[in-house]
Amino acid sequence: MKIRVAFQGERGAFSEQAARQLMGSRIEVIPCESFEKTFGSVVRGRAKVCIVPVENTLAGSIHKNLDLLLKHRFKIVGETNLRIEHHLVALRGTSWREIDRIISHPVALEQCQKFLRRHPHIKSEVAYDTAGSVKMIVEHGWHNTAAIAGPWAAQRFRCGILRKNIEDHHENYTRFWLLQKGSSKRRSIKGFPWSQRAGNKTSIVFSTKNVPGALFKCLSVFALRDIDLTRIESRPVIGRPFEYFFYVDFLGSITEERCQNALRHLGEVTDFLRVLGCYPRG
């Protein structure tokens, strides 16, 4: 039986590819319009899991998904890093000279600024999604328009690639998290390698007490035990101006004693603490 995976965007989106990279081909994908609806489809049981981008190495964190994760109390059960390549995609048979308009998601347009500036006669327009902009071109039969999208979107909609790798910076990766409805114990999904291996990376969120040196104390619980942090990210606490949640990832499993000690210690010096998941490093 295939596992149903929800993601934001059209078929062929980077998120779909991330799901395939993480879970192989034995999945049934459920494309959703927005991140809210992606989470919603797991809440309502339409999908078993969802996959969402949480960080891009050029644009930074996708905060919306950190906020939704906290709100819905989902657990992180896997992660994967996907290389982001931006190609110029058009209807087959369209030639480069016909193109006078380029459409894509705002972040993709932003990441191809140098290419766009070299071709000032081509106007760029914002669309809701990279793969979705390819779909729009196909549906409308636009021969004057190209989309900035990944290779899978071109393949999915049987389009041609006019220019490859038009991104400003090639060192461009997006990190995705695979999420499941929360529970006190991690439920495993049978038959997938990522759920058979023990987790070796843990993500947590906490808020500090409002006293001097609070964050330093929080980080000391890891440093004292030689636990390596791979990321820290702050988000505002709604209704408490200039107070923050800190999202921290560290290398280690919640089954290890030193990590359990660190988390217990962290509980002493925080106002709020939640383990978001323990999963195999991507």
Add this chain to the structure above:
Amino acid sequence: MKIRVAFQGERGAFSEQAARQLMGSRIEVIPCESFEKTFGSVVRGRAKVCIVPVENTLAGSIHKNLDLLLKHRFKIVGETNLRIEHHLVALRGTSWREIDRIISHPVALEQCQKFLRRHPHIKSEVAYDTAGSVKMIVEHGWHNTAAIAGPWAAQRFRCGILRKNIEDHHENYTRFWLLQKGSSKRRSIKGFPWSQRAGNKTSIVFSTKNVPGALFKCLSVFALRDIDLTRIESRPVIGRPFEYFFYVDFLGSITEERCQNALRHLGEVTDFLRVLGCYPRG
């Protein structure tokens, strides 16, 4: 002589109000289309300083401006916190019953979700700016359209306020930084109280060495000297995937010995360190 201050948005924008709150009425404002152009107008000498939002207590950091600040090597010379109130603004004489469309900046629409959901017959549309959406209504004479904008935008364009404080959360503040072209010494601007007082808050940016416990060591230079951090924010380093710049604000002046010691100590444990400014706390 009035000081020329650039900001993003139309006249009546929150940024203009922040400039007036910080610098009084003796300013000449230069509205700019984008944050890039706001920085650009200072680079080219059209404006002496610019004021930009850096953090909203609900939406989080405005990363674009952190990135632009780093790129242009501007100095922070002041800050102010502005309470954000969202009103429903329409042409004078328009009644609530005529409204079937609401336009505003995406963040303002997001912050008034509860109000919008209570009125599902009214469609909402994205505009480039809060004050700019008021301007559009006036220019087009739209009687069926209202804008979500601040009180100054209503005043500036001689519009009426149909509903007050339609924001979901009233504890909504935006922090603005006043920026000047960088120099090794802070140049003071005569006649403004904020430039006469000594700075008591300092903002820095650094990147850590890629070793375990690196961030902990960086924060220890402050904790060891009882220097209070008010904020920490991470941004990706372009071209070095999964490495970060950390933006830190602390209470203290670069003229104090303990802060100078902390910064020298920080230099030992970082790859890159820059002081973004020392200024009076907002």
